Amino acid sequence: MDPIIIGVAxxxxxxxxxxxxxxxxGLSLIxxxxxxxxxxxxxxxxxxxxxxxxxxxxxxxxPYLSVVVxxxxxxxxxxxxxxxxxxxxxxxxxxxxxxPVSVLxxxxxxxxxxxxxxxxxxxxxxxxxQLDFALNTIQIGILSMNxxxxxxxIMSILVAIGLSMFLAKTDLGRAIxxxxxxxxxxxxxxxxxxxxxxxxxxxxxxxxxxxxxxMIPFYYVSPSVGLGxxxxxxxxxxxxxxxxxxxxxxxxxxxxxxxxxxxQFVTATSASLFSFIIFIGVLVFKPTGLMGxxx
Amino acid sequence: xxxxxxSSGPAGSSKSLKYIIGIAVFALxxxxxxxxxxxxxxxxxxxxxxxxxxxxxxNIICGYVGQLSLGHSIFSGIAGYVSVLLFIDTxxxxxxxxxxxxxxxxxxxVAIGYPCFRxxxxxxxLTTIAFAELVxxxxxxxxxxxxxQLKGAMGLLVPLRGDAPxxxxxxGKEPYYYTILAMLLIAMAITxxxxxxxxxxxxxxxxxxxxxxxxxxxxxxxxxxTAMAISSFLTGLGGCYxxxxxxxxxxxxxxxxxxxxxxxxxxxxGGQGTIIGPVLGAFLLTPTGELARSFFGGALPGLHLVIYxxxxxxxxxxxxxxxxxxxxxxxxxxxxxx
Numbered sequence: 001m002d003p004i005i006i007g008v009a010x011x012x013x014x015x016x017x018x019x020x021x022x023x024x025x026g027l028s029l030i031x032x033x034x035x036x037x038x039x040x041x042x043x044x045x046x047x048x049x050x051x052x053x054x055x056x057x058x059x060x061x062x063p064y065l066s067v068v069v070x071x072x073x074x075x076x077x078x079x080x081x082x083x084x085x086x087x088x089x090x091x092x093x094x095x096x097x098x099x100p101v102s103v104l105x106x107x108x109x110x111x112x113x114x115x116x117x118x119x120x121x122x123x124x125x126x127x128x129x130q131l132d133f134a135l136n137t138i139q140i141g142i143l144s145m146n147x148x149x150x151x152x153x154i155m156s157i158l159v160a161i162g163l164s165m166f167l168a169k170t171d172l173g174r175a176i177x178x179x180x181x182x183x184x185x186x187x188x189x190x191x192x193x194x195x196x197x198x199x200x201x202x203x204x205x206x207x208x209x210x211x212x213x214x215m216i217p218f219y220y221v222s223p224s225v226g227l228g229x230x231x232x233x234x235x236x237x238x239x240x241x242x243x244x245x246x247x248x249x250x251x252x253x254x255x256x257x258x259x260x261x262x263x264q265f266v267t268a269t270s271a272s273l274f275s276f277i278i279f280i281g282v283l284v285f286k287p288t289g290l291m292g293x294x295x
Numbered sequence: 296x297x298x299x300x301x302s303s304g305p306a307g308s309s310k311s312l313k314y315i316i317g318i319a320v321f322a323l324x325x326x327x328x329x330x331x332x333x334x335x336x337x338x339x340x341x342x343x344x345x346x347x348x349x350x351x352x353x354n355i356i357c358g359y360v361g362q363l364s365l366g367h368s369i370f371s372g373i374a375g376y377v378s379v380l381l382f383i384d385t386x387x388x389x390x391x392x393x394x395x396x397x398x399x400x401x402x403x404x405v406a407i408g409y410p411c412f413r414x415x416x417x418x419x420x421l422t423t424i425a426f427a428e429l430v431x432x433x434x435x436x437x438x439x440x441x442x443x444q445l446k447g448a449m450g451l452l453v454p455l456r457g458d459a460p461x462x463x464x465x466x467g468k469e470p471y472y473y474t475i476l477a478m479l480l481i482a483m484a485i486t487x488x489x490x491x492x493x494x495x496x497x498x499x500x501x502x503x504x505x506x507x508x509x510x511x512x513x514x515x516x517x518x519x520x521t522a523m524a525i526s527s528f529l530t531g532l533g534g535c536y537x538x539x540x541x542x543x544x545x546x547x548x549x550x551x552x553x554x555x556x557x558x559x560x561x562x563x564x565g566g567q568g569t570i571i572g573p574v575l576g577a578f579l580l581t582p583t584g585e586l587a588r589s590f591f592g593g594a595l596p597g598l599h600l601v602i603y604x605x606x607x608x609x610x611x612x613x614x615x616x617x618x619x620x621x622x623x624x625x626x627x628x629x630x631x632x633x
Contacts, residue, residue, distance in 0.1 A: 037417040088612055104363060104417055105563055106611045108556060112604030116597030124596065223597075227552075231428070234421050270436035276429040283422050284410040 004142060009260045011143055015153045017256020021249035022156030022211045023229055024236035025163060026204030032243025033180040033200045036086065039107035042230025043114040044205045048074050048212030049221040050118065056129045056216075063129050063216045064151075070209035078205030081110065083198045090197065111226070118223035126220040152214040157249070159207055164245045176200055180243065235279045254278075312626065324476060328469045335589075337468045343581040344475045345537065349554075350561035350573030351482040352529035355489060356522045357559065358567030361502035362416075365555045366423030369407070369430050370400035370527040371534025372550030376434070378535040379451050379544050380443060382462070389453075389463040393535035397528045404527025405520055412519045427555060434546040450545025453538060463539045471540055478536065479574070482529050486570045489525070498522055502568070560603060564610045566617025575618055580606065 027041045038044075051073055052066035089103055137144040167173035179186040179196045187193045219225075236255055240247030255275055263271035331337050349371070357364050374396030381392040411422050435448040445451070458466045465471060489495045497518040500508040509515050538544040548554075557580075565576025580603060587599035614620060 031417075037420075085608065085612070092615070102611050102615060104420060105559070106608055108365075108560075109604040109607035109611065112600045113608070116600040116604070119597035120595045120601070231424070235425075238418075238421065267436055270432055273429060273432050273436075276425045276432070279425050280410075280422060280429070283414060283418055283425075 005264060006261060008143060009264050010257055011145070013257035013260030014253055015145070015149050015256070016260065017253035018153040018156040018249065019211065019215060019252070020229075020232055020236050020255050021240075021252020022159050023208065024233035024240075024248045024252060025160060025245060026207045027233045028237045028240070028243055028245065028248045029163070029207075030201055030204040031237065033176055034090070034197055036090075036103045037107070037234075038201075038204070039104055039230065040081075040110040040114060040226075041204075041208075041233055042226030042228070043111045044074060044078065044226075045208045045212055045229050046118060046221065046223065046226040047077065047114065048205075048209045049216050049219070049225065050122070051209070052213045052216045053127055053129055053221055057127075063131070063213050067210055067213045070213050071206045072209075074209030074212075075202040075206035079198050079202035081205075082201035083194075085110065086201070087194060087197065090194075111230070115223050115226060122223060124222060124224070126222045128218075128220045129216050131217050146218065148214075148217040152211070152218070155214045156211060156252075159210055160245055160249050163203075163207065167245075172199065176203075232275070235275050238279060239282055312629075328472055334468060337472060339582055339585045341468065341472050341475060341540070342585065343578055344472070344479050345533065345540075346557065346561055346581045347574040347577035348475060348479045348482055348536075349530060349533050349558040350565065350577050351479065351486055351570075352526050352533060353558045354526075354562045354567055354569075354573045355486055355529070356519070356526035358562055358569070358573070359489070359495065359498040359502060359522065360519055361568075362412075363420045363559060364423040365420055365552065365559055366407075366425075366427035367526075367530050367558055368550045368552065368554040369423075369427040370404060370530040371537065371554065372427075372431065372434070372546065373403055373534070374400040374531030375534035375538040375544050375549045376445070376451075379453055379538050380445075382453060383451065384443065389535060389539055393463075393532050396535045397531035400531025400534070401524045401528040404523045408520050408523040409516070412516055412523075424552060424555075427550065427552065431546045431550040434550065448546060450543060450548075453542040453544070455542065464542070475536060475540075478532065483570055483574070485525065485529070489522070490570065494518055494521060499568075557603070560607055564606055564617060566619030569617070569619050572617050572619040575622070579618065 023041075023045060026044075027038060030036060030038050030041075048070055051070040052061070052063035055061040055066045055069065056063055086103060086106065089106060131148070133147055136147045138147060138150060167177055175186070175191045175196050176199070178189070179191060179193055179200075183193055186196075232255060236248060236251040238251075239254055240249070240251030255278075258274045258278060259271045262274040266273070327340060328337060331340065349367070353364065353367050356362070374393065377396035377399045378389045378392030381387040381395060382389050387395075407423070407426050411419055411426075414422055434445060437445050438447045439445060453464075456462050456464050458464070460470065489498075497508070497513050497515075500513055501515045501519065505515055534549055537549060541548075561576035561580055562573040563576070564580060565574065566572025583602060584599035587602055591598045610617065
């Protein structure tokens with residue numbers, strides 16, 4: 001096969017892979033801190049994509065400006081879902097035998113509610129935001145890159161760096177990390193664990209709000225857009241190691257390249273076969289992921 | 296497990312009450328096609344019993360071991376394809392083909408179970424999803440494999456043979472109803488046997504504490520694989536039935552993640568790890584979903600799934616043992632009062 005075509009496929013894969021990684025950040029953060037798999041992760045992304053879409057459609061707001069609305073809105077939504085729906089379960093879990101699958105089922109129920117409410121109100125159509133410069137490209141050597149995709153890629157990396165800095169440098173970040181290490185010890189040190197959980201869940205969703213605003217200029221949104229991204233996020237998180245932010249980005253890049261290069265050899269729809277094979281391979285042979293530490 | 300067995304005082308009367316209710320319900324089910332005149336209502340009843348059957352089959356491994364599989368559609372899909380392909384290519388009756396399909400599903404179940412059972416909790420769930428999606432995507436994109444026509448996403452039509460009971464094709468709906476009812480009863484009888492056998496005790500021990508069970512010498516992999524084999528075989532038979540009922544099979548309908556999630560949902564809402572629970576869940580949710588779909592499907596698409604989601608969220612929060620637990624409590628209370 002032509003090395004130039006492969007080269008282009010690799011670059012395209014890296015671009016979309018960065019976004020996969022940024023989408024998976026929230027899932028990784030929430031799992032790392034709360035040991036909870038948020039099955040509704042993709043649905044939060046769907047909500048995050050509808051916000052800039054409707055702001056653009058109804059008021060003509062540039063989707064990149066919608067970040068200031070979408071990120072706080074998603075933070076609030078995540079905060080509420082955690083404190084109202086999931087918190088009672090975690091409180092019960094502390095008293096009784098641990099049932100990790102119950103949270104999984106609970107969030108699976110949330111997925112159905114969110115996706116189908118969107119279906120009821122917005123219909124099943126695919127919608128997209130059209131920007132003037134969405135088709136512009138930047139030429140670097142023989143590679144041409146779409147501007148909106150490049151912006152989304154850069155933003156993805158920035159979100160990951162920002163999240164790492166936040167967790168490393170701020171008091172709240174330290175509280176989140178200590179809660180992740182040992183819930184009870186953190187509580188003994190005076191950390192309000194349930195509040196940290198709410199904030200963590202909100203933060204995980206807020207990252208989706210940012211990424212969603214950068215995706216909508218080139219990615220169609222529909223009520224069912226979440227499932228595919230949700231499953232990809234699980235793959236990314238498992239690949240990169242749960243709770244690891246650099247791992248999440250690295251996992252995303254690997255997945256993006258595999259899908260993109262694999263798509264050159266088989267039909268586009270069966271390219272995701274490769275991701276599932278990698279996923280199963282990693283889970284069975286190295287469940288801690290590429291950059292994960294031993295639990 | 297069940298409170299009725301533990302409490303010794305009212306156990307006798309509770310047991311006889313249980314039998315009376317059981318026989319009455321059974322008679323009602325036998326007579327149902329005579330009482331129901333509408334073809335549509337009968338179809339809803341068939342789908343309800345079908346989902347009850349799937350949920351009971353799912354429950355044998357997932358309910359008793361406490362692992363959540365969201366990939367059981369792989370078994371119904373593979374077995375369905377095997378029996379339909381055998382019928383198309385060799386003319387073998389689906390009555391025999393479904394058992395061959397079930398055996399295929401069983402082999403796949405054991406092959407998947409072996410690596411999966413080392414994983415726990417969410418990892419197990421995600422791997423089951425991955426396997427099911429893997430096979431579904433492969434099937435959707437494969438028109439021909441080793442000379443066998445699979446026809447990809449288009450799916451396969453079961454050739455029509457008219458009124459041919461020997462080939463699993465009937466003109467009316469009633470025979471289909473009695474077939475799935477019999478399958479449900481057999482699956483429940485197998486669950487009953489598993490619950491009271493050594494296997495059942497081992498499974499419950501593994502559910503309680505897998506490391507502890509292994510420490511006292513329970514070979515957890517062996518017993519989980521045994522339960523997985525039974526569960527995948529039964530689910531496979533269900534998939535063959537589904538293909539015959541609609542005379543059509545395609546990867547999305549027979550192997551999609553929706554079927555897996557709905558099956559798990561029925562069992563969890565009803566009460567996993569019990570004989571009646573999954574049936575109860577199916578009988579509550581399937582008719583509700585079907586009716587919501589037929590009344591509001593045009594104006595409010597997806598309403599039935601919103602209802603499923605709400606019921607699931609409420610049950611997980613307020614009734615972690617499923618709907619069966621308050622029901623048991625009521626029956627016992629009724630007996631005590633006498």
